[in-house]
Amino acid sequence: xxxxxxxxxxxxxxxxxxxxxxxxxxxxxxxxxxxxxxxxxxxxxxxxxxxxxxxxxxxxxxxxxxxxxxxxxxxxxxxxxxxxxxxxxxxxxxxxxxxxxxxxxxxxxxxxxxxxx
Numbered sequence: 421x422x423x424x425x426x427x428x429x430x431x432x433x434x435x436x437x438x439x440x441x442x443x444x445x446x447x448x449x450x451x452x453x454x455x456x457x458x459x460x461x462x463x464x465x466x467x468x469x470x471x472x473x474x475x476x477x478x479x480x481x482x483x484x485x486x487x488x489x490x491x492x493x494x495x496x497x498x499x500x501x502x503x504x505x506x507x508x509x510x511x512x513x514x515x516x517x518x519x520x521x522x523x524x525x526x527x528x529x530x531x532x533x534x535x536x537x
Contacts, residue, residue: 421522421523421524422522422523423520423521423522423523424464424521424522424523425467426464426465426466426467426521427464427465427466427467427468427474427517427518427519427520427521428462428463428464428465428517428518428521429462429463429465429474429477429478429515429516429517429518430460430461430462430515430516430518431460431461431462431463431485431489431513431514431515432457432460432513432514432515432516433453433456433457433460433489433512433513434453434511434512434513434514435453436508436511436512437456437489437512437513438451438452438453438456440501440512441456441493444493444494444499445499461485461488461489461492463478463485464521465477465478465517467519468517468519469519471517471519474517474519475515475517478515478517479506482506482509483504483509485509485513486504486508486509486512486513487500487504489513
């Protein structure tokens with residue numbers, strides 16, 4: 421196992437995100453907040469000592485993260501909310517910052533831009 425010179429942020433949807441999903445026309449998904457928060461997005465961040473530094477980094481990239489989370493459910497931007505403010509982001513998501521990342525797999529990590537997934 422190897423330490424990775426990164427920190428990690430776990431992006432966890434909150435109730436407003438679930439409310440948006442339920443309000444999307446023709447959405448027949450039966451989701452609970454618990455199920456929505458059970459398998460969340462993990463984002464590698466620069467290595468930090470202080471968790472507040474990780475939060476500050478999320479503040480810098482929040483709009484990309486917000487849009488990526490919405491697009492993971494619906495790519496049609498006309499269905500997205502209009503408010504992409506930093507305040508809205510923090511109302512829609514909890515973010516856990518973790519300073520230790522360990523790679524338990526031998527071999528290289530393959531990089532691909534998130535917008536190409």
